[in-house]
Amino acid sequence: MENAQAPLNPSTTLEPQPWQQWAHQTKHLRLVSLLVKRELKVKYRGSVLGYIWSLLNPLLYMIVLSAVFSQLVRGIENYSLYVFTGILMWNMTAMSLNLGAVSIVNGGSLLRKVKLPAWIFPVSSTASSATNFFLSLAPYTLLALYFQAPVNANIAYFPLVLLCYMAFVQGLALLVAVANVFFRDVGHVLEPVLAIAFYATPIIYDPRLISLPHLVDMALRLNPFGFYVQGFRATLMGYGEVDIRLLATLLFCAVVSMGAGIWAYQKARLKIIYQL
């Protein structure tokens, strides 16, 4: 049987096709799952409430933010839930990028000793934050029921929106992870950038309900995070509509981000080990 399967052209065995390389890489996914488990276990080990913290954290944020801003921001129905969806999305972004930025550098002790592809580290950071996100969907459901959110058929698009968003965040995480290998201050830069992005994204306000200077308004409208939070709210709590233009934008941003991440990774792949 083995002979029958042997390729006629021997050069194909020497130069594996790209898809073969990718198939070969998927064997590392089991390690990714273990790394995610470790990340979450270590994060909550020693705290009394354990995993419940990951559920309580966005709730507490929501309570604080909605209490503070509900007086300033008016005209949004279900404002608490509006803030909550924003925070859920943002937590995933911030966690993924913060963990992702240092992931390859922290994984250096392993990369210097075992033959492993460096991508598994940013991928497990994003997978960890996605797991965290999934866990917080439980309290979200309870809240949505409590506030009687006008959930409609658009919720069917939620998996698609989520998938696009995960790909989008993954691309960015890959990018910052690779960049941080070569320039160790990326992590420091990331902090203020994320803080600015938090306010530039409609998490606690709705840009359509406030009048802004034209330039600022344009900038906010081009913020990809804004599209995704819009998508999350439209699907999860029936706030706004889901149309083909929105979905196409989400998909486009995801593809661009992933493309940039993979491009940077491929370009740096062989140099990473020398920098760790």
Place this chain on the structure above:
Amino acid sequence: MNVVEIKKISVEYNVHEYRYTTFKEFVFQSLRGQAGSKTFAALKNVSLNIQSGESVALIGHNGSGKSTLLKTIAGVVPPTKGEVTSTGRIAPMIELGTGFDPELSGRENIALSCTVMGLSLAEVQEIEEEVVQFSELENFIDLPLKNYSSGMYARLGFACATAIKPDILIVDEVLSVGDSNFSRKCLHRISELREGGTTFILVSHDPSTVRNSCDRGVVLENGVVRFDGAIHDALQTHDEIMDRRYLQSLPETERSEILRVRLLEENKARAQNDNLPKIQCRHWIEAKGKLSSHLISGQAFAVHVEFSVSDCDRLQGSVNVGIGLNTPQGQRVGGINLEQSGKTIPTASLQEGQFQKVVFHFPDGISSLASGAYHLVVGILDSNESRILLPLEPVEISFQSEEDKENFDGDIISFKSLNVRPEMPGLR
């Protein structure tokens, strides 16, 4: 079959005069035009083939590139030029406990570490119990690793790396950890793996480890292969290189002085060797008329020495025979020779090829000596020059003392038999 093929590889590191690690520094240095870098070649045009089942030691001075070579074989460092192909599962023991996380339990770490080294879930479950047993950590395996002692940590790490039954086992200076019982267990495990066909690649500075566990040695110096062949010759080449480098590091005057002294010693030794007569010798201990290696205090025994000299004319005086008792560590406990007893064997009385017998009688045996293992050493000397003509292998003997109850552990002689007078001034 070659399991590792290395074709003309070079590994070059960038050595920045001032290495930038942050974007800020990069910008400023680029503006000043200093971002250019020098390269340092850790390996230069190295070619090496390793066959399945071979055991190879990589030997070299610090910074010779042996660890880099090990890492390129493990696939961790891609070579700048050339090509490395390795087939089969590699267990890189560049450090013990690859992939361990101190926060996780021992069991979780087994899964993590073995997965890192490429095992599937089913394979991990299969070997888990074996790892626990081998590392002798049954009672601690569910505790977090941070509570382990360094010995326990090393045991678990070694057990993981060898349990995966690698085709190629790569070991970098990690066998010296743990207590002697465990390092013996490790060496046993490694020889088991080797018998099972595992290719073994070792980096170590310890010549005895290298000699015992490897057949082939590759000597590196400054990133270049200087020697590749039998382990004995490799170690010799390595010693020569180390010696040359040591001499080079010395100032000129000191170096020439050392070389001068060495030359003198070499000449002297050669002259002696040429002049030494050929001697054959056998020796044994008799107690109660029987061959024995067990002595009891107070019991008579005798040390018999028989020797023959083939070139009597090369003797420069009378022949002297000495015996001594050493601890296994080589500390002399006591000894005596013919001359001290006022006797000699004149050269004239020796006949070419005839065995001459010397017996040292101990009619009262030995007393005031602690029980334990000792070495009996015998030497044939030339009385005029005090040259040792033939140093002999020590005979292991055991001694049993009747005064044991009054003896402290570890004493060589009991002070009770000596004239010791304790005094306690001030106490009535």
